[in-house]
Amino acid sequence: MSVAAEPSMTGDETAEFPAPLEDPRPALRAMVHTVRMYVVRDIDEFRRFRGVIGNLVSQELHVRYQRSMLGFLWTLVNPALMMSTQALVFSRLFRGIGGMGPWEYAVFLFSGAMPWTFLASSLTECTTSLIHQEGLIRKIYVPKWIFPLARVLIQGITFSLSLVALFVMLWPLGAKVSSSLLGLPIAMALLGIFTMGLGLIAATVHTFFRDFGHFLGVGLQAWYFLTPIIYRSDFLPADERWKFWLNPAYPFVRLFQILIHESSWPPAWLFLLCGFIGCATFSAGYLVFKSQERKIVFRL
Amino acid sequence: MPTSNLQTNADAADSPARGDVRIDAREPKLHGPVVRHIAEFPAAGRSRDEAVVRLQNIGLKFTSYHDSHPSLKRALLNLVLRRSAPATNKTFWALQGIDLTIRQGERVALVGTNGAGKSTLLKVIARIYEPTVGRLTTRGRIAPMIEMGAGFHPELTGRRNIQLNGALMGMSRAEMTAREPAIWDWTGLAEFADLPLKYYSSGMFQRLAFAIATEVEPEILLVDESLNAGDASFVDKAKRRILDVFDKAKAVIVVSHDLGIVSELCTRTVWLDHGRIVADGPTPEILDRYVRAVTGG
Ligand SMILES: Nc1ncnc2c1ncn2[C@@H]1O[C@H](COP(=O)(O)OP(=O)(O)OP(=O)(O)O)[C@@H](O)[C@H]1O
Numbered sequence: 138m139s140v141a142a143e144p145s146m147t148g149d150e151t152a153e154f155p156a157p158l159e160d161p162r163p164a165l166r167a168m169v170h171t172v173r174m175y176v177v178r179d180i181d182e183f184r185r186f187r188g189v190i191g192n193l194v195s196q197e198l199h200v201r202y203q204r205s206m207l208g209f210l211w212t213l214v215n216p217a218l219m220m221s222t223q224a225l226v227f228s229r230l231f232r233g234i235g236g237m238g239p240w241e242y243a244v245f246l247f248s249g250a251m252p253w254t255f256l257a258s259s260l261t262e263c264t265t266s267l268i269h270q271e272g273l274i275r276k277i278y279v280p281k282w283i284f285p286l287a288r289v290l291i292q293g294i295t296f297s298l299s300l301v302a303l304f305v306m307l308w309p310l311g312a313k314v315s316s317s318l319l320g321l322p323i324a325m326a327l328l329g330i331f332t333m334g335l336g337l338i339a340a341t342v343h344t345f346f347r348d349f350g351h352f353l354g355v356g357l358q359a360w361y362f363l364t365p366i367i368y369r370s371d372f373l374p375a376d377e378r379w380k381f382w383l384n385p386a387y388p389f390v391r392l393f394q395i396l397i398h399e400s401s402w403p404p405a406w407l408f409l410l411c412g413f414i415g416c417a418t419f420s421a422g423y424l425v426f427k428s429q430e431r432k433i434v435f436r437l
Numbered sequence: 438m439p440t441s442n443l444q445t446n447a448d449a450a451d452s453p454a455r456g457d458v459r460i461d462a463r464e465p466k467l468h469g470p471v472v473r474h475i476a477e478f479p480a481a482g483r484s485r486d487e488a489v490v491r492l493q494n495i496g497l498k499f500t501s502y503h504d505s506h507p508s509l510k511r512a513l514l515n516l517v518l519r520r521s522a523p524a525t526n527k528t529f530w531a532l533q534g535i536d537l538t539i540r541q542g543e544r545v546a547l548v549g550t551n552g553a554g555k556s557t558l559l560k561v562i563a564r565i566y567e568p569t570v571g572r573l574t575t576r577g578r579i580a581p582m583i584e585m586g587a588g589f590h591p592e593l594t595g596r597r598n599i600q601l602n603g604a605l606m607g608m609s610r611a612e613m614t615a616r617e618p619a620i621w622d623w624t625g626l627a628e629f630a631d632l633p634l635k636y637y638s639s640g641m642f643q644r645l646a647f648a649i650a651t652e653v654e655p656e657i658l659l660v661d662e663s664l665n666a667g668d669a670s671f672v673d674k675a676k677r678r679i680l681d682v683f684d685k686a687k688a689v690i691v692v693s694h695d696l697g698i699v700s701e702l703c704t705r706t707v708w709l710d711h712g713r714i715v716a717d718g719p720t721p722e723i724l725d726r727y728v729r730a731v732t733g734g
Pocket residue numbers: 435499500501531549550551552553554555556557558
């Protein structure tokens with residue numbers, strides 16, 4: 138196997154520093170080689186550390202919902218209240234957004250706000266995921282990416298549970314059960330990949346610049362209002378609507394809106410677009426993270 | 438769920454096909470299986486070179502940042518205003534030119550004055566710190582007892598913490614579940630198994646941490662100053678247990694300022710000073726020189 142020289146922590150390992158992988162020559166081949174080594178090693182480490190990832194996820198869920206199921210229900214109350222307030226206010230304020238009544242508007246809002254909440258809270262948690270685990274990182278070897286990954290997984294689980302619960306609440310109000318709901322797992326996976334890519338970047342930047350969290354908070358707020366979640370894209374005149382597609386989060390939100398609110402299957406190109414944006418973002422995040430991973434322990 | 442995955446993993450590991458692949462020392466290895474196969478390795482061309490840990494010309498440079506957590510705001514302003522950031526970061530070599538080979542069965546002590554680089558060296562071997570230059574080889578599962586209870590979570594019960602720590606040391610859930618009774622047995626804390634860790638007394642916490650770290654049967658054990666704590670009965674019990682682990686481990690590296698412990702436990706001593714190896718040899722001889730240098734001047 139060509140990965141023969143690749144080290145492995147709990148088995149035999151030889152590693153040279155500065156890593157010969159990181160050949161500073163600008164040659165494309167050296168870069169490809171480096172990235173390949175990263176990926177091979179991370180796949181191996183994923184297998185070795187999946188127990189740790191599982192533990193991180195279950196310990197967090199356990200701590201959050203330890204007291205009772207009420208813990209989980211409580212996490213639903215917040216978005217449910219927020220959405221019903223918004224549904225009431227906005228359906229009055231912009232009367233007849235695209236001709237939607239308050240209940241239909243609630244379903245529309247719900248279908249876009251849920252994925253957004255997942256994205257925003259994952260990013261917020263990824264930001265501090267590394268410095269919160271300082272104790273661990275400085276005392277024992279762990280691949281650092283398991284921490285942002287665990288945060289995204291935890292948010293993903295919360296996301297799925299709330300999706301189900303809120304859907305049940307909205308059902309009497311006109312949320313339709315249709316075969317298009319079967320597309321939700323695909324949409325969630327695509328959004329998860331996109332989120333993970335951004336989360337890796339957020340975690341890296343925050344480790345080096347500790348005020349990044351503030352910027353992120355403001356940025357997410359602005360991004361939320363720039364994305365057609367509380368309003369529909371026909372808010373803008375027809376010849377300007379293409380601008381929404383410059384927003385990388387919009388295709389994902391749109392995917393959920395079509396699947397839940399419109400109860401129909403999105404066109405294949407939308408899935409492909411989300412897949413493309415997701416993979417590109419993930420690759421970028423992965424590369425940013427890997428280029429800094431070894432320095433993280435020295436900056437905590 | 439994970440259990441079934443781990444089960445299949447363990448099953449596959451025992452199959453001869455996968456075992457065979459691993460005979461080549463340079464093949465990448467996964468945790469569970471490796472441990473077992475390495476134990477049978479001597480036949481596979483390893484007899485001549487039984488180095489368990491090898492450091493070649495290892496150097497580690499720390500950068501003390503002028504501003505340990507620079508702000509993004511300032512960085513952006515600097516960028517916009519085309520100011521250059523004040524670059525007064527100081528660098529210093531905490532380890533330099535370390536050549537050290539530790540063979541199967543050796544118990545090595547690291548001694549040296551405060552700040553000599555002992556803990557840093559352990560962290561390099563444990564792969565917590567990546568060295569700046571050099572070449573590092575390790576063979577086998579490493580258990581760093583550098584700081585007790587590294588992977589503990591105060592909100593979780595003792596039982597869950599055992600699982601978490603086991604996972605961090607590369608043990609599967611099944612393996613760890615099998616070892617749990619022994620851990621409770623040794624610590625005598627079975628009745629507290631389902632109590633969140635934050636309600637443990639510090640002594641109880643320490644017992645548990647020590648029991649877990651020694652129960653995972655590490656092949657390379659790294660110990661930093663953790664032998665001298667706890668009440669008298671614990672220290673005595675812990676000493677016996679660690680001797681047990683020392684016998685089973687392939688190599689042990691101990692950092693201690695307690696020269697009594699060093700001469701009692703270690704066959705070989707390495708004396709570090711200002712990040713360099715000053716002397717390396719049989720414990721009595723090196724300790725003698727070290728003590729004379731430190732006290733006599
Ligand atoms: N993360 C770090 N960043 C910068 N400098 C560090 C860091 N960790 C250790 N050092 C420095 O490296 C040197 C070696 O530290 P180390 O902890 O290895 O010493 P030691 O031999 O273990 O000392 P002691 O006997 O007091 O435990 C010290 O001068 C210390 O200040």
